[in-house]
Amino acid sequence: MRGSRFVMRIQATLVVAVGCLAAACGTTTAPQPAQPGRQAQATQGAQAAQPPAASSPAPSAAPTSAAPAPTPTRTGPPKFTAKVSKVTRDQVRYSWRPGCPVPLDNLRMITMTYWGFDDKPHTGRMVVNKDATDAITTVFGRLYGWRWPIYKMEPVDAYKGDDFDSIDANNTSAFNCRAATGSSNWSQHAYGRAVDINPLQNPYVSSDGTVAHKNARRYAKRPVHEPGVINPGDRVVKAFQQVGWEWGGYWTGIKDYQHFSKSGN
Numbered sequence: 001m002r003g004s005r006f007v008m009r010i011q012a013t014l015v016v017a018v019g020c021l022a023a024a025c026g027t028t029t030a031p032q033p034a035q036p037g038r039q040a041q042a043t044q045g046a047q048a049a050q051p052p053a054a055s056s057p058a059p060s061a062a063p064t065s066a067a068p069a070p071t072p073t074r075t076g077p078p079k080f081t082a083k084v085s086k087v088t089r090d091q092v093r094y095s096w097r098p099g100c101p102v103p104l105d106n107l108r109m110i111t112m113t114y115w116g117f118d119d120k121p122h123t124g125r126m127v128v129n130k131d132a133t134d135a136i137t138t139v140f141g142r143l144y145g146w147r148w149p150i151y152k153m154e155p156v157d158a159y160k161g162d163d164f165d166s167i168d169a170n171n172t173s174a175f176n177c178r179a180a181t182g183s184s185n186w187s188q189h190a191y192g193r194a195v196d197i198n199p200l201q202n203p204y205v206s207s208d209g210t211v212a213h214k215n216a217r218r219y220a221k222r223p224v225h226e227p228g229v230i231n232p233g234d235r236v237v238k239a240f241q242q243v244g245w246e247w248g249g250y251w252t253g254i255k256d257y258q259h260f261s262k263s264g265n
Contacts (some may be wrong), residue, residue, distance in 0.1 A: 074082060077121045078090070080144040082112035082137040092175070094161030095127070100177035101186050106130050107175060109193075112140055114150045114172075117227060124153025127175040129192030132262060136195065136241040142239050149228045151198055163189075167258075168213055170200035180265070181256075194261035197236075198228040201250075202257035222249065222257070230257055 087107040087111035089096075096104060108130045116122045121144075128136050143150070149158050151170040159165040166173055175194040180187040181204065188194035196202075201224070211217045223231040230249060237247050246264035248256030 008088050014187055016112065057084050065137060065189065075116075078113065080113050080141045082110055082141065084133050084137075085109050085111070091155065094128060094157045095176045097177060100190060102129060102175075102177075106192070108133050109155075112137065112153075113144055115144050115147045117149045117151050119147075119149075122153075123154055124172070126148070126153060126173060126195070127155045127192065128195070129175070132174075132193050135262070138243055139239045139245075143236065146235065148236065151196075151200065151228060157209060162190075164212075167196070167199040167204075168215070170198060170215075172197050172199075188261040188263055188265055193263065194259060196258040197230065197260070199258040201226065201228040202230050204248075204258065205255040207253040219257075 025200045028060075050188055076098045085108065087104065087109050089104060091109060092104070092107065096107070106129055107127055110126045110128060110133060112124060112126070113121050114124050126136065150172050154166075155165045156163065156171075156176045158171045159169065159171070161176060161178075163176055163178060166176075172195070174189065175192040176187070176189045178187055179185060189196075200213070200216045201219050203211045203213060203219055205211055205220050209220060211220050219226075219229065223229075230247070232249060237249070240247060245260045245262050248254075248259030248261070
């Protein structure tokens with residue numbers, strides 16, 4: 001009997017020991033839910049520990065497309081124009097008369113633009129032979145394109161056909177029924193096939209070096225580098241050469257720097 005009790009105690013002890021070993025060897029129990037108060041405190045602490053998130057900029061309104069600025073319009077000087085018309089008797093009442101070497105019907109009035117000494121465009125008039133209109137408009141169109149200055153452009157009738165007065169006024173002109181200077185022969189101007197350009201800056205110089213017009217004496221020698229001056233070999237001379245006209249500045253002895261003519265005389 002005493003032996004049976006002893007065996008039963010041993011069995012009970014083994015049962016307790018086995019339960020303790022099971023707990024020590026990793027048998028887990030279900031986790032207990034955290035208390036509400038502590039969970040809230042932990043959450044607040046975690047949020048406080050984190051750095052504040054960078055604030056994103058508010059989305060801007062969609063850009064409105066501004067109307068493009070208008071392109072400025074370039075306003076340059078007017079283009080060169082030349083209008084050729086027949087000459088009436090009243091237009092040449094002083095510069096033409098019966099017996100002139102060119103008939104009235106063979107004269108033409110060119111109304112054309114030219115560039116002035118004031119750096120502005122002007123409209124001038126010139127009387128020439130009808131067979132000289134193409135050459136004159138071609139050359140003066142080039143002068144205008146170069147902004148090469150011309151002081152004045154009027155028919156010599158504005159000075160009652162007086163060549164001296166026209167030159168004294170620094171007037172660029174062509175036709176005038178008169179004899180050549182110092183000669184009894186007709187000038188090429190009497191045929192409408194010669195033109196004098198800026199006679200003040202480009203004077204007629206006698207073989208002895210004298211100049212008839214006092215206001216032109218300082219321009220008696222070439223080269224002179226001033227506006228409206230014609231020098232040997234310059235682009236004005238070349239422009240006339242290209243249409244078959246010659247320059248009086250190349251004459252031997254007498255120098256007529258203002259003068260261009262179809263015949264060279």
